[in-house]
Amino acid sequence: MAVIQKHGKNYGPDLVCHKENHPADKIGVPGCHKKWAEHNNNNWPRPVARVWTVVLLLGTCLLYCARVAMPICAVSMAEKFNWSKKESGMVLGSFFWGYCFTQVFGGYVSDRLKFMPSSLCVHRVGGEKVLLLSAAAWGSMTAFTPILAHFCSQPIFSMTLARFLMGLLQGVHYPSLASLCSQKVVESERGFLMSTVGSGSYLGTLVIGGAGSLMLDLYGWESVFYVSGLLAVMWAYCMWKYLLKGEGPIITLESLGSGGPQSKVTKRHWLRLFKQPAVCAVIITHLCTASTFFTLLSWLPTFFKDTFPDAKGWVFNVIPWLVAIPSSLFSGYLSDHLISKGFDTTSVRKLMQFFSMGISSVFTLLLCGNTTFPWATAFVSATMGLTTFSHSGVSVNVQDLAPSCAGALFGVMNTCGAFSGVLMVYFSGYLIESTGSWGSMFGLITAVNLLGLCIFLAFAEARRVDIDPSKIRHHNIHI
Template sequence: MQPPPDETRRDAAEDVQWSRPECQLWTGTLLLGTCLLYCARVSMPICAVSMSQDFGWNKKEAGLVLSSFFWGYCLTQVVGGHLGDRIGGEKVILLSASAWGFITAATPLLAHLGSAHLAFMTFSRILTGLLQGVYFPALTSLLSQKVRESERAFTYSTVGAGSQFGTLLTGAAGSLLLDWCGWQSVFYFSGGLTLLWVWYVYRCLLSEKDLLLALGVLAQGLRVTRHTKVPWRRLFWKSSVWAGSSTWCPGWWPFLLVCSAGFSLTVSSVRVTGPLPCGSSCSGISVNIQDLAPSCAGFLFGVANTAGALAGVVGVCLGGYLIETTGSWTSVFNLVAAISSLGLCTFLVFGKAQRVDLSPIHEDL
């Protein structure tokens, strides 16, 4: 008598999970990777004031450059999660990090290619957003497949803490670099560290054969046999999936609004210390998605994070309107608090941690 398909999938998943030493090594590495992700992400906001002075940007043009990151960031969430589920999250992370690290380090050169520096900077930020958009969905896919269920919350919250560390590190070190060496040094610093991290992961943690295989799969149009199908109809019929996704909607509004307004991150990074306890969501809502669908966690996380990023884009226009109308930031944060409370209530009523991807009948994505 053959075991049920669900039990077979569980046994296969346990065979590929990391041992404890491997998990500890990868946790530290991914913590640093997340830190560097945010170092590269906030380099432009830190340098916005100095660059505006050098290139003669007004506040509207500076806001255009800063907010353009999220135009690309919205578009690759689902793609990144789907790629992570199919070829391995660690490979997606490595390939994207190598690209965004190079673009970040090359930003000062792009800014001086010609007179159209505003167009070049906007394009580079969109491209950086596209590349960084795959990181967290691929990370979620990786941890859901490689980390034991009992350790996922701790591992994910530890890795997710890199976002706060990266913002604070770049806010502090970037301010010093701005004063000592100019705004170009901030991009060299964050981009160079990212490329060093990529080199370490490639040399010490990934085999060249696996990486070349992943590149071959991408070149052939993702014709692979592993994880080629996602039970998307089954997923979206579950109220727990919608409840988990709804909690992400207000997540990007404050950060995106600050960036689009053209503030220097030397100010906003100090204010980051206020909401640091909110990072506990990394051990709650983020891990819940892995509990719901470990076999396609990257795809599901991409959907949820897309909702959050799109809400952030809408928040720029709506927040700007509220500020002009009321003359105060209070109305913006009151709106975010109200939507967050609605998301909390929705999750408390409909949210669950029961797996929803165990049906043997999978529909094509």
């Protein structure tokens, strides 16, 4: 008696055959389960995965080049258009409000399934299509920013709207990455891919900080937007031409609205999903991680300026990011190596998060006392470097828990993280002004980190929770 083995942890919902369409046949459609078994593992081959890793790394780098272009040019634009500090802050802050609103939508579209009656199978819309369309859109928006600024009678309104739209368009990036990785990359290689792609944010910040400042001085602020925007459009075109082989990037309303049976199951079980302790833990932990990262990113330059007024700005603006890039790559390699050697996936995720939130908090606390500029730079670099270990911890754990809806769930996490990050940045400013001490901010960051770490260590898991256990029996078919 032959037995088709039930799915394991790498079961992929990209291509699934459904016996529910043939209720008269108790064991399913002839040949359907064979097709399911053949396509069960729809992951990229390793050479293809490497190519995609480099492409997505470049895409994330260009994403941050376009995102940071406005902060770099803000002073020059304020002088050109006579903006006050309040008006400059309104333009810069509008990005984050737009960024919050499309996180869940981007993940939902990337996860979306479309039923194909002819093959009795289900196909995803795909995170790659969402990445392609969004990059073409925010790249074009970036390139047209100087034109909008010069030809609108009220530049402050056109720039605020443009930044809000930039946030909307870029908000789908990371949820789409999470969805794509969960469907196309095996569990033992997800950590390295996500940490490598995540390091693109630090690389992009460095590139636009160096090259953008040079272009700003030599050719004016407009050149920064033109170059970063056109490079993003070129990246999107190359991805469409050479990786998607010219496949139509159009996402139809039909593909969003006519999901297969698995889409409907996912809808019905969202409430059950949020009742899982592991899912709540990953959301809260990501919220804490994002809040502390946004706070450090926003206030560290001011901390160095106030505490060490004679220090060179390029030192503390560059060195921490130079440390973060290899640290992120190392964390991904280490996590995948441990999993491939047989270590429990849950334990590896917790270990990575312990480095990210636990060990990094030690160096954050060291900034509370009196220290010299070299030591402060070293502590900040260690903090930022260790923080990147979350790319192999909580950020990839969502793909372990719910690969069928990882994009939408990551969107929920990132939305919560963005909102809490904005609030914590404001509250940190209140603490600094009220106490007159930077130690209060670093103490708050440590407390939030330890709270998130304790919750993750207590409740995190790496087993799938997006499948109703009562449905698993359908894949144990006796012949």
